[in-house]
Amino acid sequence: MPERFRRVLLTMGTRASFIRLLVVAVAIVVVFGILNPTVFLSGQNLQYVELASPEVAILSLAMALTMLTAGIDLSVVSIANLSGVVAALIMTNGHQPPGLAMLAAVGVALVCGAVNGLLVGYKHVPPILATLATGQLFSGLALVASSGTVIKGLPDSFTRIALLTVAGVPLIFWVMLIAAVIVGIVVAKTPLGFRMRLVGANPTAADFSGIRRARVLLATYVMSGALGGVAGLIISARAGGANSDYGSSYVLLAVVIAVLAGVDPEGGYLTVAGVVIAAIAMQLLGAGLLSLSVSSHVVNICQGLLLVTMVLLNTWGTALSTVFPRRRVTA
Amino acid sequence: MxxxxxxxxxxxxxxxxxxxxxxxxxxxxxxxxxxxxxxxxxxxxxxxxxxxxxxxxxxxxxxxxxxxxxxxxxxxxxxxxxxxxxxxxxxxxxxxxxxxxxxxxxxxxxxxxxxxxxxxxxxxxxxxxxxxxxxxxxxxxxxxxxxxxxxxxxxxxxxxxxxxxxxxxxxxxxxxxxxxxxxxxxxxxxxxxxxxxxxxxxxxxxxxxxxxxxxxxxxxxxxxxxxxxxxxxxxxxxxGRGSQSFDRVAPRNKGRAPALKVTGLGRAPLFADVDLEIGQGEIVGLAGLLGSGRTEIAEAICGVKPAQTGTIEVLGRPTPINALADAVAAGIGYVPEDRLTQGLFLDQPIGDNIVATHLPARRGFLNSRAIERRKARVVSDLRIKLGKLTDPVRSLSGGNAQRVLLGKWLVGEPKVLILNGPTVGVDVGSKFDILGVLNAQSLQGLGVLIISDDVPELISMCHRVLVVRSGRIVRELSGDQLREDTVVAAVTA
Amino acid sequence: MANQELLLVGLMVLLILGVSLKFPDFFGLQTLFNVLTASMVGMLFAVGVMLVLVSGGIDVSFLAVGILSAYATVKYGPQDDSAVVVFAISTAIGLGLGLLNAAVVIVARTSVLIATLATSSIYLGAMFAFIGGEVISTLPQPLQTLGTTHLITVKGEVRGTTSLNVLILVVLVVCVLVWAFLHFTIAGRSVFAVGGDAEAASRAAISVPRTRVLVFAIAGAVAGLAGIISVTLSGRADPTTFMGRELDTLAAVVLGGVAIAGGKGTVRGAVLGVLLISLVTASLVPLGIPTIWQRAAVGALLIGGILLQTAISRRQRIRPILDAPAPEVTNA
Missing domain, CATH: 3.40.50.300 (P-loop containing nucleotide triphosphate hydrolases)
Structure with a gap:
C-alpha cells in the first residue's frame, strides 16, 4: 500500500516547482503564525480558509485540466455564474427543490463545456479564443437570465450546504477534495488522462499516434465545464445569491494558481495536489495579510509578487541548479 | 589558399x-x-x-x-x-x-x-x-x-x-x-x-x-x-564504424492473403486509381519526386488525409479508413516524415511514448502491469539504450529515438507498417539500424511500405518498387529491373 | 483589406441599414457621435492590446496601467497646469509601467499573459493601497474644460444635443501614428517578425528584447493616455472603472481579426472591432432588444467571427498533382 501511495503521489508531480510550492505554503503558515499567532492560527481563521478555498480550488482545477491539454478555459467563471443563476432561478421562480436545481445547474455547465469542446476540438478554434468568446456569451446569458440583478431568497436548504460540516470540516471543503481526487484519478489512471497529457505535449504527434484528439479535447472541456458548475453552486450557496458577474477576477486568479502549482501552460503536465495546495496557499496568504490588518489591496500586490517570484524561480532556479537545464535541439 | x-x-x-x-x-x-x-x-x-x-x-x-x-x-x-x-x-x-x-x-x-x-x-x-x-x-x-x-x-x-x-x-x-x-x-x-x-x-x-x-x-x-x-x-x-549492407530476403509468406491491398484509391486533385498490394513479409517501395503524390497516397492509406474513393483491405478484410485511429485499429502503422515533431513527444517519458498508440486499459482504467510489460518488451526487442524509462525522449540519441518511434508502432503488432522517408535526415549509422529492424520484422510477416526518394536505399531494401508520377502509380519494378538507373529514369520521366 | 475586416464593415452597414429602416433617424450624426464617443477610450486600449498581440503576447494589464496612470495623475499631478502637461504625465506613467511589464517578461522569460496577470494585480493593489480608492469627482480645471470642449455639437431632432469631444482627434492621431509605426518603420516590421517567429527574427539580426521593450513602452503609454482620456470624458476619476473588463477589449480586438497567437493584426481591425461592439450596443434599443442582451450578442458575434477566422486560417492551398487522363500503366 505505501508503495502504491507513493506512486500516486509521483504521478501528481515530482518537479522542483512542486517542492518550491510546498516550501512557499509552509513558509506562509510559519511566517504569519509567528507574526500574529493569536489571529492567524485561530480556529476561526482556519475555518475561513476552509470555506473560501473550495470555489477557487475547483475553478483552478478546471483551468489546470485545460492547461494539461495546452489549452485554457477563460469561460469557466462565466459557466460557474450561469450555473449559479440557473439553479437560483429554478429554486426561486420555479419553486423546485435544491437537488433538482443543482442537477440542472451541472447539466447547464456540461452543455457549456461541450460548446467549448466542440469549438476547440472539432472546429479547431484556439482555446484562448474559443473560451474568450463563449465566456462573453455565457456571462451574457447569465446577465439576461438574472435580469442583471442578484437573485436573492434562495431556500435555506440550499444555503445551508455552505454551513454544513462533516467530521469537523466544511462539506464544501470535502466536495473540493473529492473533485480533486476524481480529477487526479482521471489524469493519472485512465486512458483519457494519459491522452490528455499527450495531446497537450504535442498535438501533432498525438494525431500521428492515432489519438482522436477532438474527442479528448471535448472530454477535457466538458470536465472543465462540470467543475465550473460545481464551483458556481458553491459560490451561490456561500453568497446566498446568484448573479452574472460574481468573482470576475477569479479567471485570472485560477490561472495564477495553476501556474503557481507548476502546471505548464504549454501543456503536458498537471499536478492536482499542487493546484489544491496553491489554492489554499493563496487563501492563507490573504488571510495572513488580513490578520496583520493591512489593507486587503496589499493582498493583491503580494499575490502578484508571489507569482512573479515563482516564475522567476521556475526560470532561473533550474538554471542555477543545472541538474537538467533546458537545452535547445542542437543539430 | x-x-x-x-x-x-x-x-x-x-x-x-x-x-x-x-x-x-x-x-x-x-x-x-x-x-x-x-x-x-x-x-x-x-x-x-x-x-x-x-x-x-x-x-x-x-x-x-x-x-x-x-x-x-x-x-x-x-x-x-x-x-x-x-x-x-x-x-x-x-x-x-x-x-x-x-x-x-x-x-x-x-x-x-x-x-x-x-x-x-x-x-x-x-x-x-x-x-x-x-x-x-x-x-x-x-x-x-x-x-x-x-x-x-x-x-x-x-x-x-x-x-x-x-x-x-x-x-x-x-x-x-x-x-x-x-x-x-x-x-x-x-x-x-x-x-x-x-x-x-x-x-x-x-x-x-x-x-x-x-x-x-x-x-x-x-x-x-x-x-x-x-x-x-x-x-x-x-x-567511425565499418560499412554495412543488407541482403534482401525473399518474402516468406507469399500466397497467403496480402497484408495490404488497396484498390482504386483516389482523392481529387491529388491522386487517382491507386492499386497496390503488399504481401506478408514483403517490403515495397513507393518512389517518386517531391510533389508527385507519394506522401498523399501514404497519408490516405493510413487515414491522416483519407481518400475519397477506393477500398483498403488488411489481410483480406475490407476496412474503411477515415482517420488514423481507424488505420491503427485495422493494424496499419504510420511513421511520419518529420519524426521529431510529428512522431514523438520529446518532453514526455520514453516509456509513455512507447505505449502512446497502443495503450492497454481494463474497465476504463489504465492497465499499468500490461503497460510496463510492453515498455520493457520494446526496450529489449529493439535494444534501446536508455537511462530510465521515465526520462524524456529528448535525452536519447538520434538512433535510439528512432527506435522508440518504431517500437511505438511495433508494440501493437501491426500487419502493415508505412514509413514516410524513414531515413530522411538520419545519419548513416542510425539508417542501418532502422533498416535492420525493418528487415527483421518483415521476416516475421510484417508488410512494409517505404516512401522515399533515396533511390539506393529503396533498391537495397525493397522487393519491389512502385513509381509514382503525377498522382498515379505508373510503373512497377522488381527483380533485375530494380536498379538505380531504371528507378531514377522511371521517377523523373 | 482582410476578409475579416470587410466582414466587420459589412456587418456594420447591415446593422445601420436594418435599424434605419425602422428608425430613419438612426442614420445620422447623432448615432455616429454616440458610437464614436462610446468607442474612444476602447479604441486606444484596443490599439495597445493589438500591438502586444502582434508581437506575440496577451497583455491583460492595460486597464490597470490606464487607470493607475490616470488616477495618480489626477490625485498628485498639477491641478491648474495645462491639460497637455496632465496628459503627458499620465502617458509617461503608463510608459513607465509598460517598461516594468517588459522587464518582467524579459527577465522571468515567461509568457506575457502570466507576467501581466502578475503586474496588473500589483498595479491595482498598489493603487488602492497607496494612492487611494475613493472616487475623485472634482478634476483639475484644465481637464474639466477639456471634457466639455467639443469639436462639433448637433441638435437632436427629438431630444437634447449630441457632441463629439475634441479628444477624438487625439485618438485618431495615436491610431495613425501606431499604424505608420507598424508599416513604415523597420522597428514596426520587427514587431511582426518577432510575433511570427521570435527565434527566426533574432537570427535575422532583430533584437527581440529591444522590440519587446519598445512594444510594451508604446502599449503602456497608449494605455496611460486612454486612462486620462476616460477620466476627462467621464468627469471623474473612479479607480474601479475598468475592473474586470480586460476580456471585453480582447474580444473586440480579436473580432477585428488580430491573431491571438501573434504576428497578425492591424490598427484598422482593432478599431473596427471596438466600433462594431459600440454600434451593436447602440442598435439594441432601437431594435427593441433590451440592452441587457448586449453582452450575449457580442459573445455570439465573437463566436461567429472566430469560427470564420479559424476556417480561413486553416484553409490551405492545395496544389493539384493529377494531370488529366491516366497515363499508360506499364508493368514490366
Whole structure:
C-alpha cells in the first residue's frame, strides 16, 4: 500500500516547482503564525480558509485540466455564474427543490463545456479564443437570465450546504477534495488522462499516434465545464445569491494558481495536489495579510509578487541548479 | 589558399551538460565550396550557428575578415556579409516572402524606415538571380516547403554576402531546383564568395565540394579534398564504424492473403486509381519526386488525409479508413516524415511514448502491469539504450529515438507498417539500424511500405518498387529491373 | 483589406441599414457621435492590446496601467497646469509601467499573459493601497474644460444635443501614428517578425528584447493616455472603472481579426472591432432588444467571427498533382 501511495503521489508531480510550492505554503503558515499567532492560527481563521478555498480550488482545477491539454478555459467563471443563476432561478421562480436545481445547474455547465469542446476540438478554434468568446456569451446569458440583478431568497436548504460540516470540516471543503481526487484519478489512471497529457505535449504527434484528439479535447472541456458548475453552486450557496458577474477576477486568479502549482501552460503536465495546495496557499496568504490588518489591496500586490517570484524561480532556479537545464535541439 | 574569409578558431560549445563542439577549427576560403559532413548530432548545425552569431561559443573565436570575435552577434555577422540558410529555414511565417528576403539586410544595415516597394524589388532581384519562381506577396506560412526553402536561399543571395553557409539546403527541393541552386553556387564561387555546405547526400557532397571536413561527436576528425575519399571511406569516417549492407530476403509468406491491398484509391486533385498490394513479409517501395503524390497516397492509406474513393483491405478484410485511429485499429502503422515533431513527444517519458498508440486499459482504467510489460518488451526487442524509462525522449540519441518511434508502432503488432522517408535526415549509422529492424520484422510477416526518394536505399531494401508520377502509380519494378538507373529514369520521366 | 475586416464593415452597414429602416433617424450624426464617443477610450486600449498581440503576447494589464496612470495623475499631478502637461504625465506613467511589464517578461522569460496577470494585480493593489480608492469627482480645471470642449455639437431632432469631444482627434492621431509605426518603420516590421517567429527574427539580426521593450513602452503609454482620456470624458476619476473588463477589449480586438497567437493584426481591425461592439450596443434599443442582451450578442458575434477566422486560417492551398487522363500503366 505505501508503495502504491507513493506512486500516486509521483504521478501528481515530482518537479522542483512542486517542492518550491510546498516550501512557499509552509513558509506562509510559519511566517504569519509567528507574526500574529493569536489571529492567524485561530480556529476561526482556519475555518475561513476552509470555506473560501473550495470555489477557487475547483475553478483552478478546471483551468489546470485545460492547461494539461495546452489549452485554457477563460469561460469557466462565466459557466460557474450561469450555473449559479440557473439553479437560483429554478429554486426561486420555479419553486423546485435544491437537488433538482443543482442537477440542472451541472447539466447547464456540461452543455457549456461541450460548446467549448466542440469549438476547440472539432472546429479547431484556439482555446484562448474559443473560451474568450463563449465566456462573453455565457456571462451574457447569465446577465439576461438574472435580469442583471442578484437573485436573492434562495431556500435555506440550499444555503445551508455552505454551513454544513462533516467530521469537523466544511462539506464544501470535502466536495473540493473529492473533485480533486476524481480529477487526479482521471489524469493519472485512465486512458483519457494519459491522452490528455499527450495531446497537450504535442498535438501533432498525438494525431500521428492515432489519438482522436477532438474527442479528448471535448472530454477535457466538458470536465472543465462540470467543475465550473460545481464551483458556481458553491459560490451561490456561500453568497446566498446568484448573479452574472460574481468573482470576475477569479479567471485570472485560477490561472495564477495553476501556474503557481507548476502546471505548464504549454501543456503536458498537471499536478492536482499542487493546484489544491496553491489554492489554499493563496487563501492563507490573504488571510495572513488580513490578520496583520493591512489593507486587503496589499493582498493583491503580494499575490502578484508571489507569482512573479515563482516564475522567476521556475526560470532561473533550474538554471542555477543545472541538474537538467533546458537545452535547445542542437543539430 | 588565399586568406580565409571566415574562420572558426578553437570553437567549443557546451549546452548544460552536453558538449556539442570541442575545439573546432575550420577555415572558409574565397571561392571555395567547403562541405561539412557528419552524423546527426555531430555538431554541424551548432557550428554554423556559432559562425552566424545565433549561438555564443563557450570558448574559441570566430574570425571574420581578420577581425576576431569572442561573441559575434547575428547583426554583426549579417553586417560582415555572413549569410546562413538554416535547416529549419528560420523564416517569419506571417511575413511575405519578399519581406523575409529583404528585412534582415535592412535591420543589419541599421536602417529605420521600411519601404515595401524597395523590399519587393530587392526580393525580385534575388529570386531572378537564383533562377527560380516564388510567390513573393503571400505570407511564407502559406508557401509549400520547397518554396520556403527557396525563399531562405534567395534571402542569402539577396545581399552582397562574402560567406554563405547552407544547412541541408536541398531536402525539400526537386532535382530541377537543386540544379538551379548548384548553378547559383557556381556563380557565387566565381564571384569569390566562400561557401559552406552541409549535406547528408553523398552524391551532392562529391559533386559540389572542393574541400570536405568531417565532424564526429563535436570534433573535427579529418579534412581534405573530396578525391581523397570514397563514398565508403567517407561514411566510415563519419560513423567511425565499418560499412554495412543488407541482403534482401525473399518474402516468406507469399500466397497467403496480402497484408495490404488497396484498390482504386483516389482523392481529387491529388491522386487517382491507386492499386497496390503488399504481401506478408514483403517490403515495397513507393518512389517518386517531391510533389508527385507519394506522401498523399501514404497519408490516405493510413487515414491522416483519407481518400475519397477506393477500398483498403488488411489481410483480406475490407476496412474503411477515415482517420488514423481507424488505420491503427485495422493494424496499419504510420511513421511520419518529420519524426521529431510529428512522431514523438520529446518532453514526455520514453516509456509513455512507447505505449502512446497502443495503450492497454481494463474497465476504463489504465492497465499499468500490461503497460510496463510492453515498455520493457520494446526496450529489449529493439535494444534501446536508455537511462530510465521515465526520462524524456529528448535525452536519447538520434538512433535510439528512432527506435522508440518504431517500437511505438511495433508494440501493437501491426500487419502493415508505412514509413514516410524513414531515413530522411538520419545519419548513416542510425539508417542501418532502422533498416535492420525493418528487415527483421518483415521476416516475421510484417508488410512494409517505404516512401522515399533515396533511390539506393529503396533498391537495397525493397522487393519491389512502385513509381509514382503525377498522382498515379505508373510503373512497377522488381527483380533485375530494380536498379538505380531504371528507378531514377522511371521517377523523373 | 482582410476578409475579416470587410466582414466587420459589412456587418456594420447591415446593422445601420436594418435599424434605419425602422428608425430613419438612426442614420445620422447623432448615432455616429454616440458610437464614436462610446468607442474612444476602447479604441486606444484596443490599439495597445493589438500591438502586444502582434508581437506575440496577451497583455491583460492595460486597464490597470490606464487607470493607475490616470488616477495618480489626477490625485498628485498639477491641478491648474495645462491639460497637455496632465496628459503627458499620465502617458509617461503608463510608459513607465509598460517598461516594468517588459522587464518582467524579459527577465522571468515567461509568457506575457502570466507576467501581466502578475503586474496588473500589483498595479491595482498598489493603487488602492497607496494612492487611494475613493472616487475623485472634482478634476483639475484644465481637464474639466477639456471634457466639455467639443469639436462639433448637433441638435437632436427629438431630444437634447449630441457632441463629439475634441479628444477624438487625439485618438485618431495615436491610431495613425501606431499604424505608420507598424508599416513604415523597420522597428514596426520587427514587431511582426518577432510575433511570427521570435527565434527566426533574432537570427535575422532583430533584437527581440529591444522590440519587446519598445512594444510594451508604446502599449503602456497608449494605455496611460486612454486612462486620462476616460477620466476627462467621464468627469471623474473612479479607480474601479475598468475592473474586470480586460476580456471585453480582447474580444473586440480579436473580432477585428488580430491573431491571438501573434504576428497578425492591424490598427484598422482593432478599431473596427471596438466600433462594431459600440454600434451593436447602440442598435439594441432601437431594435427593441433590451440592452441587457448586449453582452450575449457580442459573445455570439465573437463566436461567429472566430469560427470564420479559424476556417480561413486553416484553409490551405492545395496544389493539384493529377494531370488529366491516366497515363499508360506499364508493368514490366
Amino acid at each position: 588565399s586568406a580565409p574569409i571566415v574562420e572558426a578558431v578553437g570553437v567549443s560549445k557546451r549546452f548544460g551538460g552536453v558538449q556539442a563542439l570541442t575545439d573546432v577549427s575550420v577555415a572558409f576560403g574565397p571561392g571555395e565550396v567547403h562541405c561539412i559532413v557528419g552524423e546527426n548530432g555531430c555538431g554541424k548545425s551548432t557550428l554554423l550557428k556559432v559562425i552566424s552569431g545565433a549561438y555564443r561559443p563557450t570558448s574559441g573565436q570566430v574570425v571574420v575578415d581578420g577581425t576576431a570575435y569572442d561573441h559575434l552577434t547575428p547583426r554583426q555577422a549579417l553586417s560582415a556579409g555572413i549569410e546562413v540558410i538554416y535547416q529549419d529555414f528560420s523564416l517569419m511565417p506571417n511575413l511575405t516572402a519578399a519581406e523575409n528576403i529583404a528585412l534582415p539586410g535592412s535591420v543589419a544595415g541599421g536602417r529605420r524606415l521600411y519601404s515595401r516597394t524597395a523590399a519587393r524589388t530587392l526580393a525580385e532581384r534575388a529570386v531572378v538571380r537564383l533562377g527560380v519562381e516564388i510567390e513573393l506577396d503571400i505570407p511564407v506560412g502559406e508557401l509549400t516547403v520547397a518554396e520556403r526553402q527557396l525563399t531562405a536561399i534567395a534571402r542569402a543571395l539577396a545581399h552582397e554576402a562574402k560567406f554563405i553557409a547552407m544547412d541541408e539546403p536541398t531536402t525539400a527541393l526537386t532535382w530541377k531546383e537543386v540544379d538551379a541552386l548548384f548553378a547559383a553556387v557556381g556563380r557565387l564561387k566565381e564571384a569569390g564568395v566562400a561557401l559552406a555546405f552541409i549535406s547528408h547526400k553523398m552524391q551532392e557532397i562529391f559533386s559540389i565540394a572542393e574541400r570536405v571536413t568531417v565532424l564526429r561527436n563535436g570534433a573535427v576528425v579529418t579534412s581534405g579534398r573530396p578525391d581523397e575519399f570514397t563514398h565508403a571511406s567517407l561514411a566510415e569516417t563519419m560513423t
